Amino acid sequence: MKTYIIQAIRLTVVLTILLCVIYPVVISFAGKLSKGHGDGETIVVNGKVVGYANVGQSFTKPQYFWGRPSAVGYNAAGSAGSNKGPTNPDYLKDVGKRIDTLLKYHAYLKRSDIPSEMVTASGSGLDPDISAKSAEIQVKRIAQYRKLDEKKVAQLVADHTEGPLLGLFGPSKVNVLKLNVALDQLK
Amino acid sequence: MNTELFGIIATFAITLLIAIPLGKYLAKMFAGEKVWTDFLKPVEKGLFKLAGINPNEPMNWKQFLKAMMTINILWLIYGFFELIYQDKLPLNPDGNPGMTADLAFNTIISFVANCNLQDYSGETGASYLTQHFIFMFLHFTSAATGIACGVAVFKAFRDKTTTELGNFWNFFVKAITRLLLPFAIVISLILTFNGTPASYAGKDQFMSLQGDTVHMSRGPAAQMIAIKHLGTNGGGWFGANSAHPLENPNYLTNMTEIIAQFIIPVAMILAFGYFIRRKKLSWVIFNVMMLGVMMLMIPSISSELGGNPLIAKMGVTQATGAMEGKEVRFGPTATAYWSTLTTVTSTGSVNGMHDSFMPLTGLWQLLAMMVNGFFGGCGVGLLNYYIYLIIAVFISGLMVGRTPEFLGHKVEAREVKIAALITLLSPFLIMAGTALSSYILVAHANADWAVKPSAWLNNPSYHGFSEMLYQYASSNANNGSGFEGLGDNNIFWNVSAGLVIFFGRFLPIIGPIAIAGLLAQKKYIPESAGTLKVDTLTFGIMTFAVIVVLNALSYFPALALGPLAEYFSMH
Numbered sequence: 148m149k150t151y152i153i154q155a156i157r158l159t160v161v162l163t164i165l166l167c168v169i170y171p172v173v174i175s176f177a178g179k180l181s182k183g184h185g186d187g188e189t190i191v192v193n194g195k196v197v198g199y200a201n202v203g204q205s206f207t208k209p210q211y212f213w214g215r216p217s218a219v220g221y222n223a224a225g226s227a228g229s230n231k232g233p234t235n236p237d238y239l240k241d242v243g244k245r246i247d248t249l250l251k252y253h254a255y256l257k258r259s260d261i262p263s264e265m266v267t268a269s270g271s272g273l274d275p276d277i278s279a280k281s282a283e284i285q286v287k288r289i290a291q292y293r294k295l296d297e298k299k300v301a302q303l304v305a306d307h308t309e310g311p312l313l314g315l316f317g318p319s320k321v322n323v324l325k326l327n328v329a330l331d332q333l334k
Numbered sequence: 335m336n337t338e339l340f341g342i343i344a345t346f347a348i349t350l351l352i353a354i355p356l357g358k359y360l361a362k363m364f365a366g367e368k369v370w371t372d373f374l375k376p377v378e379k380g381l382f383k384l385a386g387i388n389p390n391e392p393m394n395w396k397q398f399l400k401a402m403m404t405i406n407i408l409w410l411i412y413g414f415f416e417l418i419y420q421d422k423l424p425l426n427p428d429g430n431p432g433m434t435a436d437l438a439f440n441t442i443i444s445f446v447a448n449c450n451l452q453d454y455s456g457e458t459g460a461s462y463l464t465q466h467f468i469f470m471f472l473h474f475t476s477a478a479t480g481i482a483c484g485v486a487v488f489k490a491f492r493d494k495t496t497t498e499l500g501n502f503w504n505f506f507v508k509a510i511t512r513l514l515l516p517f518a519i520v521i522s523l524i525l526t527f528n529g530t531p532a533s534y535a536g537k538d539q540f541m542s543l544q545g546d547t548v549h550m551s552r553g554p555a556a557q558m559i560a561i562k563h564l565g566t567n568g569g570g571w572f573g574a575n576s577a578h579p580l581e582n583p584n585y586l587t588n589m590t591e592i593i594a595q596f597i598i599p600v601a602m603i604l605a606f607g608y609f610i611r612r613k614k615l616s617w618v619i620f621n622v623m624m625l626g627v628m629m630l631m632i633p634s635i636s637s638e639l640g641g642n643p644l645i646a647k648m649g650v651t652q653a654t655g656a657m658e659g660k661e662v663r664f665g666p667t668a669t670a671y672w673s674t675l676t677t678v679t680s681t682g683s684v685n686g687m688h689d690s691f692m693p694l695t696g697l698w699q700l701l702a703m704m705v706n707g708f709f710g711g712c713g714v715g716l717l718n719y720y721i722y723l724i725i726a727v728f729i730s731g732l733m734v735g736r737t738p739e740f741l742g743h744k745v746e747a748r749e750v751k752i753a754a755l756i757t758l759l760s761p762f763l764i765m766a767g768t769a770l771s772s773y774i775l776v777a778h779a780n781a782d783w784a785v786k787p788s789a790w791l792n793n794p795s796y797h798g799f800s801e802m803l804y805q806y807a808s809s810n811a812n813n814g815s816g817f818e819g820l821g822d823n824n825i826f827w828n829v830s831a832g833l834v835i836f837f838g839r840f841l842p843i844i845g846p847i848a849i850a851g852l853l854a855q856k857k858y859i860p861e862s863a864g865t866l867k868v869d870t871l872t873f874g875i876m877t878f879a880v881i882v883v884l885n886a887l888s889y890f891p892a893l894a895l896g897p898l899a900e901y902f903s904m905h
Contacts (some may be wrong), residue, residue: 151400157386158405159409161381165381165515167470167471171470171557174523174554174557177532178556180527181526183531185556187550195540198540202550204542208544221548224549225551226551226574226577228574228577228659229659230690230819231689231793231819232798233900233904234796234900235797239644239648258648258649258650259651261651262651262652262653263645264662267659269662270686271572271579271661276663311337311341316337317338317341317585317668318337318338318654318662318663331543
């Protein structure tokens with residue numbers, strides 16, 4: 148028994164050096180070669196960081212494309228979904244309110260035009276994407292607020308729609324932050 | 335829609351393409367035959383020398399278990415104190431506090447046991463030191479422990495009569511150097527180059543496009559996320575686990591992570607056949623398990639794609655299916671696919687929030703964890719299945735009126751007793767836990783704990799009951815996913831789930847190894863015309879029937895009160 152205890156302690160120390168120091172430090176150095184230098188990829192506008200490319204942020208102003216509802220208000224110091232069950236009456240009320248808000252800002256929409264992802268909270272609370280359909284329904288509102296040609300805004304959405312992986316695997320999507328950065332540059 | 339389906343088919347195909355040769359490799363490697371990774375021998379030699387271990391020293395089943403338990407208990411003690419004092423230790427750039435004693439108790443058991451139920455949130459509850467030196471360390475070592483125990487069972491059935499199960503340290507270290515670490519390096523590089531942070535930089539702050547101040551949690555996550563999947567661990571860096579856009583940035587990383595968590599459980603089954611030179615047996619087991627997985631997966635995908643009927647009533651379109659708790663970049667198909675594989679294996683990482691899935695998907699998730707033998711965790715999946723096999727052999731023996739035999743060894747009262755006790759352990763832990771928590775919820779709703787029982791449940795009615803049932807099912811299966819709405823960071827849940835995890839981990843390892851050790855000592859009986867053949871379709875079906883009957887009898891009442899009642903209430 149005593150030999151096992153000593154062997155266990157020594158093995159734990161040796162493996163700690165291998166697995167918790169050497170391995171992560173090597174990967175961390177390799178990560179310096181990646182796009183975000185291993186710190187996470189940022190988006191820079193006029194020399195200032197405005198966000199992380201993969202992480203959603205809150206857009207509530209009418210001149211921007213909106214992302215999905217977030218259970219944590221896009222607070223990236225944490226992350227969480229709503230964890231509301233599908234039959235929870237309070238949750239269903241929240242969904243109803245979100246539909247009403249969307250209809251208020253987009254008087255031209257019918258209920259059936261609204262994709263469900265725009266009224267349901269994402270898993271992380273930081274979902275950076277919406278579907279192309281969800282961006283399209285906002286085009287008219289944004290064109291009106293920004294006094295832009297609707298076609299131009301619609302074209303912007305089309306340009307920012309990312310297809311499936313290799314054109315074959317997974318859903319297509321629109322990164323809301325990247326779309327809005329491009330929108331600000333649109334004349 | 336179709337591209338989503340192609341996505342999971344491709345993912346599944348790649349999994350098999352990797353797992354099948356990997357199984358062959360593992361069998362050879364653990365048997366000590368020549369393999370291409372033998373260039374790592376000097377590294378292992380160095381490790382053994384520094385640790386003062388002779389890897390060739392034989393162990394019988396009792397010695398094997400003693401060595402295994404010694405090092406696991408060492409990690410429990412060391413990790414407990416490190417978690418409590420993490421605020422006073424280095425590498426804590428975000429200044430996170432130390433854990434309370436009950437939270438540290440739950441957390442350390444959970445990680446030692448390969449469960450990774452997390453009652454804390456990574457961003458605010460752990461330092462970079464504990465994330466790496468405890469969580470990531472245990473991601474490697476708990477998986478290697480499971481694999482080593484699996485290999486001991488392999489060993490027992492290869493040799494006709496033996497008392498030696500091999501050397502625990504040898505299997506354990508080789509599982510790390512020849513399997514987990516090399517794969518972890520490749521996977522963490524894929525993640526890093528797709529946007530997962532890998533540096534030690536602390537929280538970032540910036541002004542968002544519309545002018546809000548945002549604090550962004552980061553850290554060396556890629557290294558840990560790679561092994562969290564590979565070792566069927568599941569404990570993530572960020573609170574939202576693999577739904578977090580830095581933990582799982584795009585569809586490619588999603589494919590990588592879901593492949594990573596399934597290859598070793600599949601490969602271990604095939605390795606069993608190669609190792610004991612009965613390939614047909616492992617293919618029969620593989621097919622029974624795959625049948626089980628498909629029966630859980632196909633209805634899950636279908637119910638998520640169908641969307642929430644109560645939201646459909648509000649008039650919005652659910653063209654992409656049920657989206658609450660899911661991420662657009664994965665879509666419901668890949669999220670449902672993931673939810674099945676993460677619950678049949680003991681991974682428990684999530685890329686969508688299980689609490690918000692449709693009631694029937696919740697049912698399949700629960701059932702996957704209750705069965706806990708369709709591939710299962712690294713190494714231990716086979717041990718769980720092996721208990722079902724012994725029960726099936728016993729029942730078949732009774733049916734044909736012969737002494738039951740398994741691979742040339744008589745299965746007698748002592749072995750069947752152990753198997754029966756292990757089989758009964760799961761329903762006991764899950765049901766007793768859920769009953770106790772339900773009682774406290776009703777009778778002591780205002781107990782003065784960190785979270786009052788009246789505030790435990792995030793959802794009312796049947797779904798609230800499912801949250802409690804899920805917590806214990808997940809703990810017992812060492813799965814670690816949760817219906818995360820449950821307010822579980824308080825003394826009741828931390829302690830009760832911690833105990834369930836502990837017993838749910840170690841008894842189902844000790845039991846099968848004891849049975850294997852006992853059987854291997856017995857005289858070998860050569861196959862004859864009267865031998866029950868275990869590598870046939872008939873016996874495969876028999877085992878499947880045993881699994882279905884045992885689990886239906888154990889869990890149907892509880893499932894009826896939770897997910898089934900919720901399903902019928904919404905239709």
